[in-house]
Amino acid sequence: MFVFRWLNNQLLKMEWLYNLVGNLVEDVFGLDMTGRLGGSIHFFIYDVVKIFLLLSALIFMISYVQSFFPPERTRKILGRFSGISANILGALLGTVTPFCSCSSIPLFIGFTSAGLPIGVTFSFLISSPLVDLASVILLASIFNWKTAIAYVLVGLVLAVIGGTVISKAKLEKHVESFVYSNKMMEVEQEELAVKDRILFARDQVRDIVKKVWLYILIGVGIGAAIHNWIPETVITAVLGQDKWYSVLLATVVGVPMYADIFGTLPIAEALVLKGVGIGTALSFMMAVTALSLPSMVMLKKVVKTRLLVVFAGTVTMGILTIGYVFNAFGHLLL
Template identity: 75%
Template sequence: MSIFSWLNEQLLKMQWLYDLVRLLVEKVFGLSIESPLGGSIHFFIYDVIKIFILLSVLIFGISYIQSFFPPERTKKIMGRFKGITANTIAALLGTVTPFCSCSSIPLFIGFTSAGLPIGVSFSFLISSPLVDLASILLLASIFNWKIAIAYVVVGLVLAVAGGTIISKLKLEKYVEPFVYNNKINDTEQEKLTVKDRLSFSWDQVLDIIKKVWLYILIGVGIGAVIHNWIPESVITAILGSDKWYSVPLATIIGIPIYADIFGTLPIAEALVAKGAGLGTVLSFMMGVTALSLPSLIMLKRVVKSKLLVIFVGIVAVGIIIIGYLFNAFAYLLF
């Protein structure tokens, strides 16, 4: 356990980086990290570097795995299963696919046009931005392994339950007709060489970093302000776990924001440190990643309004329930 703890602190939480940035702030800038300004600078530099290092390594590894699962091959795998098992497989496959909801929608179209039930495709669509392998390590690096694993489990449950409900409601007629006529191309990624897969993985790192770097900087900046400038009493008065309205409020606030888990984690870190309820903060993260307004606008192009409203309602209710559960049982996770 001592070796695991050391690896966790040095490789995941990057204590060595924390100490280096502290030396930089105190020795070079002449500021104490206990002061609001020094603490903000330390928080910003440390979190930005840590997130980009973890993100690059994780995207590379996940993209290498993803290179074995082009849409047609994934469809063949999921086509072997029926019912809730198919929804579970779709949700699990969503963990090794794109990191934001907007980039998941083209794959959602591909799976649906390939003949998968829409409920299965929706399980994938919910899981893909909400839960991924990167989220496990990033959540563990900021909070702990208990919270990281619990978040992934409830995220997968939400994806499976949401897709299953949509399947039971028989809503196929509310998918735009062009989706069923849209043919996906199998790039035969199973024939790629190791060099091709490594090149693909590196390209994915560059592509995703280009898409998310600004959101990460904004998220870390907001987190630094919350962590060092906003009094704890203000945060707990609005977002404390004892406030019944904090979970739905956080979910609603998250929906108009377009970001991903990498941009929202620094905000979550700062809010929890200031006394916000764990479930409240996770509801905000889930609202941002699973129900962002830009992704809903894109989804509206491929499904009709009734199906879109049902999808948003199912996911929003699920997020709110999860938020209340985390607030109620947070003491078991710290």
């Protein structure tokens, strides 16, 4: 237990980095870490460096594993299952694709055009940006493992339920016709050498970091401002755990935004430290990643209005339910 706690504190929470940045702020910059400016600078540098270090290492490892499951092989695996087991597998496979929802939509088109049930592809589409493994590790580094594991479970349940509802509703005719006519070619996947897999993982790290670095900087900047400049009384007056509308408001605020989950984590961290319920913070994260307006606009190009409304409504109800449940029982996790 001692070894696990030490590894968790040093590798995930990076206490050594926290102390190093603290020395930098106080000894080099001459600022007080307990002051607003010093605290903001410490929060920003520490979180940015920690997130980029963890993100790069995790994406590399996940991408190396993912190199064994290219889209065609993934489609074949999913094609062997049916019913709720296929939805569960689709949701689980979504966790090993570290992409935002916009990046997942081309895979959704490919899976659907290859004949997979739309319920399965929607389970994949929900889980892919919501509960990828890298974000789970980062969530554990910010909060703890109980919170991270609980988040994974509810995210997967949301993906399975969402896909199942869409499957039961028989909404296949509400997918744009060009998706079904865009047939995938059966191409035998070339077996990659270890060197090729390493190069693939390296390129994935570079490409994903290019996509998310700005969102991370913005998210950490907002988190630093919330943590050090906005009084706790103001935050709790609007989003306090005792406010019945806090989860609803956080979800509504998250929808117009577009950011990767890595950019929302520092904001969630700062909100929780200011007394906001964990469910409210997680609802905000989920709304940004699963229901962002740009993602809905892209999805509208491949599905018709009725299917889009059913998808958005199902996910919204799931996020609200998860938020209120976490607020009610979140004290058991923190």
